[in-house]
Amino acid sequence: ATANPWWSNAVVYQIYPRSFQDTNGDGFGDLKGITSRLDYLADLGVDVLWLSPVFKSPQDDNGYDISDYQDIDPLFGTLEDMDELLAEAHKRGLKIVMDLVVNHTSDEHAWFEASKDKTDPHADWYWWRPAKPGHEPGTPGAEPNQWGSYFGGSAWEYCPERGEYYLHQFSKKQPDLNWENPAVRKAVYDMMNWWMDRGIDGFRMDVITLISKHVDANGELPGIAGALTEDLPVGEEGYSSPNPFCADGPRQDEFLAEMRREVFEGREGFLTVGEAPGITPERNEHITNPANKELDMLFLFDHVGEGEGRSKWELVPFQPSWLRDKLAAQQDAVRNAGWASLFFCNHDQPRVVSRWGDDSTEEARVRSAKAFGLLLHMHRGTPYVYQGEELGMTNAHFTSLDQYRDLESINAFRQRVQEAKIQSPESMMESLAAISRDNARTPMQWDASVYAGFTAPDADVEPWISVNPNHAAINAAAEFDDPDSVYGFYKQLIALRHDNPIVSAGDWNPVDGADEHVYAFVRELDGRRLLVMVNLSGRPVDLPAESAALLAAGVDESQIVIATRGASHAVVSIANNELAGWEG
Ligand code: TEU
Ligand code: CA
Numbered sequence: 001a002t003a004n005p006w007w008s009n010a011v012v013y014q015i016y017p018r019s020f021q022d023t024n025g026d027g028f029g030d031l032k033g034i035t036s037r038l039d040y041l042a043d044l045g046v047d048v049l050w051l052s053p054v055f056k057s058p059q060d061d062n063g064y065d066i067s068d069y070q071d072i073d074p075l076f077g078t079l080e081d082m083d084e085l086l087a088e089a090h091k092r093g094l095k096i097v098m099d100l101v102v103n104h105t106s107d108e109h110a111w112f113e114a115s116k117d118k119t120d121p122h123a124d125w126y127w128w129r130p131a132k133p134g135h136e137p138g139t140p141g142a143e144p145n146q147w148g149s150y151f152g153g154s155a156w157e158y159c160p161e162r163g164e165y166y167l168h169q170f171s172k173k174q175p176d177l178n179w180e181n182p183a184v185r186k187a188v189y190d191m192m193n194w195w196m197d198r199g200i201d202g203f204r205m206d207v208i209t210l211i212s213k214h215v216d217a218n219g220e221l222p223g224i225a226g227a228l229t230e231d232l233p234v235g236e237e238g239y240s241s242p243n244p245f246c247a248d249g250p251r252q253d254e255f256l257a258e259m260r261r262e263v264f265e266g267r268e269g270f271l272t273v274g275e276a277p278g279i280t281p282e283r284n285e286h287i288t289n290p291a292n293k294e295l296d297m298l299f300l301f302d303h304v305g306e307g308e309g310r311s312k313w314e315l316v317p318f319q320p321s322w323l324r325d326k327l328a329a330q331q332d333a334v335r336n337a338g339w340a341s342l343f344f345c346n347h348d349q350p351r352v353v354s355r356w357g358d359d360s361t362e363e364a365r366v367r368s369a370k371a372f373g374l375l376l377h378m379h380r381g382t383p384y385v386y387q388g389e390e391l392g393m394t395n396a397h398f399t400s401l402d403q404y405r406d407l408e409s410i411n412a413f414r415q416r417v418q419e420a421k422i423q424s425p426e427s428m429m430e431s432l433a434a435i436s437r438d439n440a441r442t443p444m445q446w447d448a449s450v451y452a453g454f455t456a457p458d459a460d461v462e463p464w465i466s467v468n469p470n471h472a473a474i475n476a477a478a479e480f481d482d483p484d485s486v487y488g489f490y491k492q493l494i495a496l497r498h499d500n501p502i503v504s505a506g507d508w509n510p511v512d513g514a515d516e517h518v519y520a521f522v523r524e525l526d527g528r529r530l531l532v533m534v535n536l537s538g539r540p541v542d543l544p545a546e547s548a549a550l551l552a553a554g555v556d557e558s559q560i561v562i563a564t565r566g567a568s569h570a571v572v573s574i575a576n577n578e579l580a581g582w583e584g
Contacts, residue, residue: 007271007296007382008339009504010047011494012097014386016347017054017076018062018464019443025459029443031072031081035088040476044390044487045494048095048271050204052347054082058108060173061151061407062441064099064206065106069191086199095201097271102188103207104174111187112175116161125184126175127167127213127221129156137165145223147243152411155243167221169210169246171407179211179255180219189262196263202271205295208256209276212249221245247278256287256294273341274298277306281333288338297341297382302326304349313412313423313431318356320536324510324519331380331508340381344372345389350439354395358538362473365392369486371534375519377493378532380508385490387444391479392486395439396468398432405465409436438465445471448478502530 021033031054041049054076056068063073072079089096105112114122129144131137137146137156147155149169156165157172167176177184192203215221222245256274264270276284276298287294303326305312334340344352353359357368369392377383396403404410409432416422423431433439443463446453452471455463468474479485496503506523517537523530 012048012384013046014050016052019441022455027461027463031077031085035085042092050097053099064101065174067106067108097202098200100203101206103210104176107173128164130164151408152415192263205274208274209248209279210246212251214245214249260293272296281329285333285338297339320517328510342376342379342381343384345386347440348437350435351395359394370489375534390490396442404438406437442468445475447475448472
């Protein structure tokens with residue numbers, strides 16, 4: 001096998017620019033803000049920064065609706081600001097990965113404007129279909145089919161200029177590009193090469209496993225009978241299961257291999273990570289197996305609730321054994337080839353410390369944050385830290401609908417409470433408080449000042465979304481110099497990834513027989529073993545008995561890491577890497 005690629009012991013930090021650091025007092029984060037915080041990120045020890053989109057956009061889906069891929073939206077700054085950020089990051093040994101959103105563009109992109117004219121060369125760059133009068137999408141027996149959007153309602157929107165419907169799996173301002181058209185693929189590759197030549201270090205690829213649709217022999221999309229569900233692609237049991245006719249289609253591998261050849265052949269030191277709704281652990285192995293020259297790694301979704309056959313808004317209690325089974329399957333599939341990304345948090349997911357941990361007291365919050373941080377970072381793969389996760393930032397705990405900004409959440413409230421009457425307002429507010437994407441999008445908490453140091457205290461506008469009131473206690477300034485803080489703990493986790501080859505390259509194997517709330521596994525490299533046991537319950541569990549049973553697994557005492565979410569247990573030091581004496 002080839003030597004381990006550089007990213008196999010790297011840690012990636014995701015920045016949501018809109019909420020990271022505002023330097024011009026308009027209440028929105030910007031590129032100059034990121035540049036001003038590079039020393040903080042270098043101190044944390046991360047290797048790569050992934051920026052959520054900063055390209056020109058009407059901001060319908062906070063930048064995931066791009067109207068010009070080769071310019072920066074004024075909200076965030078200019079191309080010169082981007083060049084300065086690249087230069088300053090590279091000076092500090094930090095790589096920058098941009099967010100590639102090419103399953104769809106904005107409806108304000110020049111390509112889409114041109115496509116409205118059937119005689120234009122761009123006419124076939126999107127999925128346009130006529131509808132039989134009286135059978136419009138969204139009605140029984142709809143033509144061309146009855147697919148639903150991830151953001152609710154029909155996935156087909158009528159365009160009067162063209163007199164046809166266009167497909168949008170997300171908002172109606174995000175029309176799907178037609179990847180069957182080679183001209184579309186060439187335009188995307190040209191744009192990617194333009195950015196790589198400008199000096200970026202790779203891409204995170206938004207819903208890249210939706211670009212190949214399951215079209216039939218003559219390129220037609222399949223229809224689906226049945227009523228349009230209020231928030232899901234029809235034929236799907238639950239929100240979290242992507243539309244089966246658009247996920248991982250027949251040309252998925254062909255397109256990814258072509259992209260690899262056209263853009264990355266001959267380049268070095270880059271990273272490609274694909275966001276992969278609808279992909280199984282087994283398919284992950286194929287796509288990330290270096291022999292297939294497709295992508296370096298993927299974000300899978302089954303461990304954050306996709307495919308559970310229910311709507312994301314139907315809350316279920318956290319089961320440690322469920323999480324263990326999902327992550328074990330992901331680790332197992334790439335045991336011999338392929339690679340795993342490791343994440344719990346991102347801009348679409350609630351914050352793990354609130355979702356699966358306990359943020360009800362300061363002590364429980366810190367323990368939970370460390371327990372889930374340790375659990376994730378001790379697995380085999382490349383860990384992703386989402387802005388604020390390293391501080392133990394929590395969900396927003398909003399109490400009124402007007403505090404929400406995300407169109408997915410606002411649409412869901414309207415569809416489920418007012419239209420389909422599936423949930424009461426109170427129940428929906430509970431669902432939003434638990435799992436709305438806005439939980440991850442409140443401003444980064446830098447200090448205890450009125451806007452958490454995100455926007456200057458004397459700014460004449462408020463931040464675009466409310467700052468979490470708990471920023472007075474939870475902020476970088478309070479944690480930066482405290483080795484016992486969540487920040488201090490994440491620094492150690494990241495250092496372990498860099499310095500301890502068992503962590504970065506060791507095999508992963510589950511350890512059975514532990515209490516159902518104890519997530520236990522062994523990492524092994526050249527005969528050296530590291531036993532990790534994390535108590536994910538809120539109560540003490542009999543870990544010493546567990547460790548006695550598990551010591552039989554042949555791990556010497558000096559290599560046991562025990563973290564708990566609830567009770568306190570000392571963390572025994574890992575030989576030659578300190579996590580010693582941490583009261584979990
Ligand atoms: O997300 C893909 C996606 O499926 C999201 O809808 C997510 O899985 C879901 O909201 C979980 O609750 C990507 C981006 O990360 C997301 O921010 C965009 O809204 C979406 O694609 C469309 O570009
Ligand atoms: Ca700003």
